[in-house]
Amino acid sequence: MNKITQVINLLKKEFPGLKPVPSKSDPLDVLIATMLSQNTTDKTSYIAFENLKVNFKNWDDVMNAPITKIKDSIRVCGLTNQKSASIQMMLLQMKKKYKRLSLEFLRGKSDPEIYDELLQYNGVGYKTISCMLAFSLGRDVFPVDTHVHRVSNRLGLAAASIPDKTFAQLKDSIPKGKKFLLHTLLIRFGRKICRSKNPLCGKCVLYALCEFKDKELYAGSNNAEPKENNFIILEHI
Ligand code: SF4
Secondary structure, eight states: OOHHHHHHHHHHHHSTTOOOOOOOOOHHHHHHHHHHTTTSOHHHHHHHHHHHHHHOSSHHHHHHSOHHHHHHHHGGGSOHHHHHHHHHHHHHHHHHHHSSSOOGGGGGSOHHHHHHHHTTSTTOOHHHHHHHHHHTTOOOOOOOOHHHHHHHHHHTSOOOSSHHHHHHHHTTTSOTTOHHHHHHHHHHHHHHTSOSSSOOGGGOTTGGGOOOTTTTTTTTOOOSOOOOOSOOGGGGO
């Protein structure tokens, strides 16, 4: 059994009730929600997304709005200048190219075609597109966020300096049908056990498989109260 399959099997036992349930939400909604979620918590990015939905009639309205109104709506989630500019510019470019602000046409395209299509927009990278593919189109993909990147590299599944490189190294090695499941398991595991600071190596079911050079230093860490975010934003869009 290869290491990825061992990790999946052990984490499924660790989190027995965890089932990945991608929604079938509007792809443009999910894309923008994911852009808002960069470098912040699920809670604040969800508030920012809800603010946009309340303060604007539709995405055309956001496209035509004064940028200050967009900034005010999303201020809670940080990187306000960058996120508001990226979202408005993307909407302008999409309107020009597709004539309407809808990404429903992507449902008929393959994953590689969708990556190619959306990577042209500033602020939209592999993780953002992968989240949209999973949470809106129900595709079996492997979004790599900061938790997935950290845990994958500590375990030795990847050897990469940034999440996009971890994605490139792992996306074709994960068994078919298990990519989104592994993503969900690693996020939960990264938040509860293999935390960025003070990982709980002493209670880790993956200890024997792990290649993290400092794991022995943390082998006594097993009883700190784990901090968990309130929810995973994209399951609620
Ligand atoms: S042993 Fe420690 S570093 Fe390795 S996966 Fe477990 S918690 Fe993470």
